[in-house]
Amino acid sequence: MSQVKFERKEDIRITDTVGGSGGSQRGPSGGRGGPPPPPPPSQKGGLMHEAGEALTKGAGPDGYLAWYLRKLQEDPLRTKMITSGSLSALQEFLASWIAKDRNKSGHYFTSRVPKMAVYGAFVSAPLGHVMISLLQRLFAGRTSLKAKIMQILFSNLIIAPIQNAVYLTSMAVIAGARTFHQIRATVRAGFMPVMKVSWITSPIALAFAQAFLPHETWVPFFNIIGFFIGTYINAHTKKKRLQALRRKYSEGRSQDGRQDGRPDTRSEYDRRSGATGGY
Structure with missing residues (x-):
């Protein structure tokens, strides 16, 4: 009591x-003047929860992810072309912003952004569509450890070199290369660095996809992985090119063909690539 x-x-x-x-x-x-009571537990992380709901709509049948996967099944090539073109343009813009690579007007939205969109839609997407379809067809129904290892080796020793060579060739053309010698110099200078990155990231990404993702989600997954890797490589290459151009400019105007009053007759590719020999 x-x-x-x-x-x-x-x-x-x-x-x-x-x-x-x-x-x-x-x-x-x-008591009077004390701290207010803590918010209910359901309010914590509300912003992230709402963002996830807005993006996936709860991952239900009407969510954006389900809609995208449905489009991949109904019209795979066109969906991949739109996705790859958009991501390639965004990748170029972000790489320019990271490397502080501006155009003559001081903007990061350079002429290479729409060119990268064209590359992503009409070169990268069809090539990736064929390569991934071939990889899945060759190893369809094979789930043993040996088959998964062979799939990783096939991807890294055959598919990755083809895709990277096409990527570097396209980057050289976008940067202004017009002769076979210029394109070959770009591919030779950048092939092994790009392959090393592929050999580190591709086995991990492919093993993750094999273990946790259904085949219909491989395309958006590899698009995201390629977007981040491509942005890093592009930004790193831009920084090297800008550093080379600054060194050449600091050494004197005689090295760019203007000391004696003659115009610089080099192509835009030669002026941009500098000592790096690449994009």
């Missing part, structure tokens, strides 16, 4: 302190 009376006294004391609020602020820290 004494315990019941103590609780009633405590309730009355707290109510008087708050000022007759009906006991809504009851508790040890509910």
